[in-house]
Amino acid sequence: MPWPKSTKTVRIRKGNLYAADCPTRDVLDDVTSRWGSLVLVLLLESSYRFSELAYLIGGVSEKMLAQALRVLEADGFVLRTVHATKPPKVEYSLTPFGREVAEPMKVLTEFVQKNVGKVMAHRERSKARVA
Amino acid sequence: MPWPKSTKTVRIRKGNLYAADCPTRDVLDDVTSRWGSLVLVLLLESSYRFSELAYLIGGVSEKMLAQALRVLEADGFVLRTVHATKPPKVEYSLTPFGREVAEPMKVLTEFVQKNVGKVMAHRERSKARVA
DNA sequence: CGGCATCCGCATAGATACTG
DNA sequence: CAGTATCTATGCGGATGCCG
Numbered sequence: 001m002p003w004p005k006s007t008k009t010v011r012i013r014k015g016n017l018y019a020a021d022c023p024t025r026d027v028l029d030d031v032t033s034r035w036g037s038l039v040l041v042l043l044l045e046s047s048y049r050f051s052e053l054a055y056l057i058g059g060v061s062e063k064m065l066a067q068a069l070r071v072l073e074a075d076g077f078v079l080r081t082v083h084a085t086k087p088p089k090v091e092y093s094l095t096p097f098g099r100e101v102a103e104p105m106k107v108l109t110e111f112v113q114k115n116v117g118k119v120m121a122h123r124e125r126s127k128a129r130v131a
Numbered sequence: 132m133p134w135p136k137s138t139k140t141v142r143i144r145k146g147n148l149y150a151a152d153c154p155t156r157d158v159l160d161d162v163t164s165r166w167g168s169l170v171l172v173l174l175l176e177s178s179y180r181f182s183e184l185a186y187l188i189g190g191v192s193e194k195m196l197a198q199a200l201r202v203l204e205a206d207g208f209v210l211r212t213v214h215a216t217k218p219p220k221v222e223y224s225l226t227p228f229g230r231e232v233a234e235p236m237k238v239l240t241e242f243v244q245k246n247v248g249k250v251m252a253h254r255e256r257s258k259a260r261v262a
Numbered sequence: 263c264g265g266c267a268t269c270c271g272c273a274t275a276g277a278t279a280c281t282g
Numbered sequence: 283c284a285g286t287a288t289c290t291a292t293g294c295g296g297a298t299g300c301c302g
Contacts, residue, residue, distance in 0.1 A: 051283065221264060274292090274294090276289105278288085282283100
């Protein structure tokens, strides 16, 4: 490599979030996943049944929703409660732990929601610059 | 469908975050993407060059990093500054707007980082229950 | 150095059908 | 209702090579 290296001394992160093999990455992926994030924010305001979530979250397939829920449950964020009624009824809610993760996620989604216009405008300007 | 519908009246979200065709989803995906999220949190503390980011973020390929940076730039979160030196030097930093999104994301990553152990423990117990 | 273009395989999203 | 099972194919993401 005939090219000079970076001149800046790079501080290595104390935490291992940036290490490729750290499980932190996996957990973060679960939380920030396309459907997982929406589930967390929704459950922050109320518990919901499977079909209610499927209805509320536009464009999600049953498979993907079930998958996201199972992962979040395994991680300890979501509680799955089966009511042995006929027909079966399954309630999903947040654990206290899940509530803690969901909170900043909600802040994030609300910020994005509030500023979509700004982002879209910026995207247009970027596109124009290329064309 | 011989099955009874949901008995709970479901409030339709005011925002359209949950609509399948809403651009809010796209933006959220950019921000919460595997590499995008890490980039945002890193740039919160300092600006970095491309190669520095590539070094700091373990496991990222140049392609994916460049891709993440380009979308974040197009969205108006990241500023790309080219120094016409020899060899070329490109600095990436957050815009004030980007700083606003990155903040809650940092809260999220720090929470996850702090509680990885708890999650991993819960995962083990879940696995045990299945086996 | 900081990219972009290209190729390519495996993962995984998603549609559909079926079940307790 | 609340999921699983099965199948397909799209596309993410990695590897490589070239260029300003």
